[in-house]
Amino acid sequence: MFKRLPGDEARNLVTTTPDTAVVFRPAVVQTPAILTLIIFAWRVLTGCVRLLWRHPVAVLLALTPVVLTLVYGWRTALLLLAPAPTGMLAWALTDRHDFVRLIGLRVLAWWRLVWVYRRHWQSVMVVSGLGRHLWGRDYLPQLGKVTCTAWADLVTVRMLKGQSVKDWADRLDHLAQGFGAASCRVAVIRGGRLQLTFPRTDPLAVPLDALPLPDVPTVGPVEIGKQEDGRPWRLKVHGTHVLVAGATGAGKGSIIWSTIRALLPAVRADLVEIWALDPKLMELSYGRALFGERYAATPEECADLLDQAVTVMQERAARFAGVLRSHTPTVEDPFILVVVDEVAFLTAYQADRQLKQRISAALATLTTQGRAVGIGVMAALQDPRKEVMNIRNLFPDKIALRLDESEQVDMVLGDGARDRGALADHISPVPERGAGVGYVRLEASPDPVRVRAAYVSDTDIRDMAAAFAAGRDAA
Template identity: 35%
Template sequence: MPNTSRKPKWEFRAIRWSVQHPGMVAGPASLASALGVGVAQLGVPTTGGITAGAALGLAGWYRGHPDSFDTTMLPRLRAWHRRWLTYVGSRWRDILDDCGLTTENRRTGELVVPRILKVRSASPSIDTIHVRINRGQTPELFEERATALANALLAERVAVVKVCPQVVALVVERENPFTDEAIPPVELVHDIDGVDLSAIELGDTEHGQPWTQSFLGQHLFVAGATGSGKGSLLWSPLRGMAPLLRAGVVKPDVIDLKEGMETEVGADLFHRRAIEWDDAVETVELFRDEMKVRQAELRSQGKRKFTASAETPLRLLQIDELGMLTAYGPPAEVRGVLKLLAEIMTQGRAAGFSVAGYVQEPTKDTVPVRELFTARVCLSVTSQNQVDMVLGDGMRLRGALADEIPLDPAHAGIGFVVEQGSRNPLRVRASYQSDQDIRELVQFVTQGRAALRAVA
């Protein structure tokens, strides 16, 4: 059969495009059909009123409950906008062609462009583009051209993730929403009533809103390489709880097996502080024993959960470099500590006993109790698979590029979280706590305690 240079006519190309993009065709077609039926059955005024009401409802949702709108509707609208205005048509073709990611059909000479299957935009600054690659191409080819793709897309970086045979995901970080300047610590609140333990401010989100974390019935897991900013997430919760620390409504213990270097400046804040192995084991044991006593007291009073007060304070156990306690100590004693931690983390919720662990290596071998932590933060880590270890399967594919965060002071404290009720990663940055900020916190708490004792 002779070759021909004739291409299919526009109507056949349109049919093929419609088959390849059913959502783009079905959505407007369904909307047009609904409007047509509405006009025919209800009349123009009624149909117009319903349409206007729906638009006003969306506007009211946007204005009245921004959290649910931003979580549910905004990612869909943003993905649609990006798909059809940014990653579209000739622009997409030219970008891939310039980056050497197109192929030529040997029989027809036609340029074959890897096709976009879908776009997800859970974050304002990160898009995930699922692409069906051409026959003969490999995910490794796209990885080699990732830097060129980032430059062509005017993005900070592009990561390539294999989804399934012949499909890759391009995770496009369009911009870094945080500047090189550190986020200052929150202002110290003097009034106990101004502190909500279910929403302690830790820093900012990429939306420019306060990043908050509950410490009621939650166990916090923070993973990050050296220099990623884990220390900020040890001190920020304490600063947010300052009036409650002063009044004895929160009593923190700390284990710092790095010779106490991280916590020395704020040592007076803690009910117990352990910097040696034997003291650390004893601290965990005493913490567990206090939990058992609290459980017995609540049971005798017929209560199912505690209320934070000076009589029944929230007890918080912070463990800096958790791996030193759960993996690198004497094997027999490590097993005992793991058993105690598992007991605390499975039973401490109702009694008001919480654990916050900070670790560099988040593998199961290092932290066997990792799955018992209910809230997780992934700062800059050293490998791709650590992101999913910390945040859950598929989180890197959804845009949590924690392994791409540079390890330098300008990016310290930047990481990702997955909020409860959501499957989308949220980029956050912890507020920076200098030694002077910590000393200010210690002075605020200790002088306040002395004043309260004097009054009593």
């Protein structure tokens, strides 16, 4: 009457009434107790070996007091072990920086590896979809080394066969929430290996005051702020072009004025000229004395100044042809930085079509041919769409400050930048927390770097202009 089933028999079918669903009584296999004890002992042994292999120093530190106490007694063990912690404490009090770098961060990395990442690794991988459960077995990406810096955890991971970087980039929010971090970034180390960055603190949360003027004239890279890892942010302006994009109040002025401030000693030495285009009549007008005759405000003046820059570029190119391949700033041929505030007003929103075409053509000419002869362009805009700024790909170095939409991040920094952790659309709109904070993607590196530019106040700008004018008069 019933079909014979694997692991059960028809006589084991249980039912109460004819319309009740058939209930199957599964077969029970009884495992001998000795086999269970052997399996348990094997797991304990392999766990101890794995613990010793992964954490030899920690195991040694834990077993040493126990062994000394059993062999020599607790008094002798205390006398032998007391100098080590006493010396470590003295080292921490006298040289905190080196102690934290050599000991503290290593201990923190071990603790984070054991308590945070290894403890939650399986559940986070499975729930986020980065792990697979097939035929009763879990296939998980391999957790590698954890390194702690002063502000973040750097976690190396070996991907599963067949996974791609995009699989991880699409789940950055899952990873951040799973491991209790505010955000997560992914970078490729080499084939099959990734590095995940989980910030523990935000070193860029506090605004930076204006940096002091350099003692030695330089054309760059110039220091204009700080990177997330604590190192100075040095922006290359000579030999490249820089595009700065950000919403209103994102801090574009901080980048522009910090760059001008860092170049000011070179301007005094006649090694640099700054040509300013200020169609809004708001940002660059504060330091008009710094630019002299190289300042333009109306669209007509901006077009004339750009045409003049093109003329200088072509004259230099004719002189350098066959003689020089790269420019070295001199008094006769200084480096020229053309600063354009709100370039979209000149290239997209300008009502005069003829002026618009002149300006667009001049900017395209400068960005394609100006680097080799010592003319650079730094342009700032709010809307990075292609129809607004159709030459944005001619800028090798790009900076994305706070943006309104996630799609705009890739428009500014290039495809895949947001997947690699450039969350410019998540930057806080509160000026104290987010003004001047952004992500930089350089020509030589596809990975974005989080930075913050120093804030140059109106008073700082006026003092710079007054000091510059006084120096010119004295000379």
